[in-house]
Amino acid sequence: MAEKKTSMIKAGLVLGLFSLVGIGLVSLTYSVTHEKIAENERLFLLKNLQELVPQSIHDNDLLADTIQVSNAEAFGQNNEITIYRAKKNEKLIALIATPTAPDGYNGSIKLLVAIKENGELMGVRAVSHHETPGLGDAIDTNKSEWVFSFNGRSLSNLDSKYWRVKRDGGEFDQFTGATITPRAVVKAVLKTLQYYQAHKAELTDG
Amino acid sequence: MDSYTQILKNGLWANNQAFVALLGLCPLLAVSNTVINGLGLGIATTLTLILSNTIVSIIRHHVGNEIRLPVFVLIIASIVTAIELIMNAFFYELYLILGIFIPLIVTNCSIIGRAEAYASKNPVGASAIDGFAMGTGFTAALVILGAMREILGSGTLLANAHLMFGEAARDITIHVISDYEGFLLAILPPGAFIGLGLIIALKNVIDKRIKEPRKQIVELPLTPKKA
Secondary structure, three states: OHHHHHHHHHHHHHHHHHHHHHHHHHHHHHHHHHHHHHHHHHHHHHHHHHHHOOHHHOOOOOOOOEEEEOOHHHHOOOOOEEEEEEEEOOEEEEEEEOOEEEEEOOEEEEEEEEEEOOOOEEEEEEEEOOOOOOOHHHHOOOOOOHHHHHOOOOOOOOOHHHOOEHHHOOOEOOEOOEOHHHHHHHHHHHHHHHHHHHHHHHHHOO | OOOHHHHHHHHHHHOOOOOOOOOOHHHHHHHOOOHHHHHHHHHHHHHHHHHHHHHHHHOOOOOOHHHHHHHHHHHHHHHHHHHHHHHHHHOHHHHHHHHHHOHHHHHOHHHHHHHHHHHOOOOHHHHHHHHHHHHHHHHHHHHHHHHHHHHHHHOEEOOOOHHHHOHHHHHHOEEOOOOOOOOHHHHOHHHHHHHHHHHHHHHHHHHHHHHOOOOOOOOOOOOOOOO
16 A cells, blocks of 8 residues: 555656656747747738838838727627738828638638728738638639739729629629638728728827 | 667658558648648658657656656657747748647657657667658658649649748749649648558559569560461
8 A cells, every 4th residue: 555655656756747847848948939939920920011011101110000999890800900000200101900801711811901091902911711722712912813903992993882792793803613702801801991981080090 | 679770661661650550640631732831740740759759768767657658748748849839930931831730740649659659668769760760751751742732733843942941942943834723632631632542552552562572574485477
């Protein structure tokens, strides 16, 4: 009995020791890499943003000048979303919203939508999605040029009833074999533009 | 103890974790859509295997039988978490593509399988070599399947090489078939299953050829045909 007890305690101690060593190893790696990881994430985001709003047209730090807004209806999610603002001489040039298209073929599609101060789209990008490879993933810029068809569009040069895919009587192409994906993206972009039109003053100030 | 060549041969061919043991199929099928993705996951898996085999072999006399599995799991989980952090720091874009499959290396049966079946019974050097051989065999499987699916699926080879080798490698992408429309089945998971099946079949054919004694070629004298 006593022997069994000792061996149990010994086993427990060995397990505990290995847990400690494991935690130590992971903590050590974390402390060496976490700054680099945070920097990677920052640069990656900045690269994505600057593809839409080039550095040459603004003079502020995009990642520092942000506001948080919450509107589940417009942005497709309950959480607050971040809006990045590009300014030159303190004047708003453009902003980039981060809405979600909740009704993709395979779950939600996270977007970046860049809008010029006058309400014209500077560009749209899909940053994360699970659409079918070869069909719905034509929203990626390296697969097709579809997403560029938003450039230059605005609510004033395209009536909101034409903000649909062609099959639904609208202006935007659908993909062969995939209508749901572009439909979801077009809808999300339209809602973001409408939100901008209605709340322009709040988004510009502050 | 096996000789090192024997261990290498086992890992790469005779007991290849993907083609013979059929272990780790989930990441194998999910990530083998391009050569670079396969290579990335393969290298991460190989590193994990070498480290876990080495450590398990070092501690094999000090851990009681009843707690050896939890200890192995702890070791493997710590190693994989550390590798995940390092990839996140130094190969960020590749990390974004491989995503969930890096932490899931923990659940790759071949790793705990090698720890239990080999490293816990063999000396450190042989265990490390075994980890390397098994990992390289697994990587080879990922790369071969990746190449097959990439050529068939998108007509390229080594696309996105810059994610792993830096900007200079951006141009090494080979467009095997120009203006290729793409073959969806090859990119989707069913294509991976079919591809894996074909490769295993091919391997079995080769094994059979090697096993069978070569048939003597007897030259028969040509008899002139009668007119």
